[in-house]
Amino acid sequence: MPTHNRFFTTPDGKMHPLGLTLVGPVVQIEIHVPLPLAEAIVREGKIVPQPIVGYGLIDTGATMVCVHEPVLKQLGLTPIAQVNSGTANGPAKQNVYPARIACPEQGWDLSLNGVAGVNLEGQTVLLNPPQPIIALLGRNILEKALLIYNGPGGFWSISL
Amino acid sequence: MVLERELKTYEQHKDDLLAHNDGQYVVIFGDQIIGAFSTFEEAYKAGVAKCGTLPFLMQPVTKHQALIQFPALTVGMIHAHP
Numbered sequence: 001m002p003t004h005n006r007f008f009t010t011p012d013g014k015m016h017p018l019g020l021t022l023v024g025p026v027v028q029i030e031i032h033v034p035l036p037l038a039e040a041i042v043r044e045g046k047i048v049p050q051p052i053v054g055y056g057l058i059d060t061g062a063t064m065v066c067v068h069e070p071v072l073k074q075l076g077l078t079p080i081a082q083v084n085s086g087t088a089n090g091p092a093k094q095n096v097y098p099a100r101i102a103c104p105e106q107g108w109d110l111s112l113n114g115v116a117g118v119n120l121e122g123q124t125v126l127l128n129p130p131q132p133i134i135a136l137l138g139r140n141i142l143e144k145a146l147l148i149y150n151g152p153g154g155f156w157s158i159s160l
Numbered sequence: 161m162v163l164e165r166e167l168k169t170y171e172q173h174k175d176d177l178l179a180h181n182d183g184q185y186v187v188i189f190g191d192q193i194i195g196a197f198s199t200f201e202e203a204y205k206a207g208v209a210k211c212g213t214l215p216f217l218m219q220p221v222t223k224h225q226a227l228i229q230f231p232a233l234t235v236g237m238i239h240a241h242p
Contacts (some may be wrong), residue, residue, distance in 0.1 A: 036174060036205045037208055037213065039208075043212075046213075061230070062230045063226075063230070078162055078186075079162050079163055079203070079215065079216040081217060081218050081220070083228045084226075084227050084228065085227065085229065086227060086228075086230075089225040098204055111201070114200070114218075116228065136230065148172065
């Protein structure tokens, strides 16, 4: 399994646990139109939307991957199902979309059984400049992964 | 609402689907059941082959749908879908 390590260090090369605390376990991701749909779009003589780039935050609390719904709509995707989820206002229906998630830096190309469309408006990674979080990478990705989060050491590592 | 007709079709056929296709994905377009498939990939390919870029439902056939949790949404750290 390919391994991705992310060490947070100060300018003089020392461990920087606060950096990990502030930024969190994030990876740059691309949200793509799934391949079967891309092929259908081409057959219809239309142009396949370009992938949308942003950051995904690894979220061990999320049952499944969820993606900022406007991003999914920007790709022209439509829901394929609904799931029941718990929210601050009680149970709610979330739309499920087909999507392909790639992490070019790590060489990952993740086929998922749908992603939930949610509102991640205003969520950013504290980089300079801040970058938008467009997905929470939940446990349906982590079920195939080995994840290490070393707070005192200021690093995290994932093998997927 | 997107998929309203398809979800209604699923509810109408749910008992029969549970009896014969429990654990599979059923693909529904309008009031037409396209088929039931063992995997998400098979179902999605069949749905796109039949419907192209039009919306269709891919419903997991199960008696009790699992509750999906996003604690960051639940506690309001991130906005819940309206």
